[in-house]
Amino acid sequence: MNKNKKYALIIILVTNAILISFLESFIPIPIPVPGIKLGLGNIITMIAVVFLSWKDVLFIVIVRSFVVAILTRGVMMLAFSLSGGILSALVMLLLYKKLSRFLSIKGISIAGAITHNTAQIVVASFILGQVVILYYLPVLIISAVITGLITGSIGEMAINEIRKKEVFKDEK
Template structure:
């Protein structure tokens, strides 16, 4: 892949992830649990990891978090987003690198979702200076399993379509 093509794909992924992140803020889930989101931008993160590699996946997550915070005007939200996003990406990178041929994209997504919630909960515990907030972890883990499965399923389907169309994603 040429450098120009790679740069265009990275820019498109950043734009898509940022747009999904912003749109997701307007989606109201039918559950009254604070902090639970679908994590739609993670579809793009996982696709970036599969197609472009770990360095570009980290770049896309970092810029998506920064741009979404700038658009949303929420610096505290940035801390939660970047901590969850980077830990999630790290977990997915390690799983893909060391177990990728033995586990599914859905499993990688599930573990990334769990990591995302743990990263955010850690930042929250530091901000309020109280580790009792971890009693909230079981609720977040259940939501991570549901949303992680959805993200993993959509990513798998999208990746398979890209593979069929191009024999290589890009």
């Protein structure tokens, strides 16, 4: 794929990741547990994991984290967004590149969601200096399995459609 097309596709993915994450901040989650969200921006990360290089994936995650943190939660939340986003992207990249013949996109998404929540709770514990926050981790892991399955299902459908349409194929 030529560089111009690649850059255009990356810009489209970044823009969609920001938009989806921003819009998600307005969706009320009917669970009385703070910090649980669907993680719909993860759909774009999974698309990037399947079709782009690790550098491109990390670029998308970092830009999305910065913009969404500034627009919705403030700069103080950036540490949480970056730690969760980068670590989950790296785990999903590794699993996809090495184990995709054993794991579905849904399974990779669940692993990414668990990694994201774990990273964020560890960062929160470190920043606040409170180990007791780690007791919240089992609740976040259960929610990560559920939300990871949801976003993984949507991501799998999107990836299959992108493959059918050969969006990331080289032109001849």
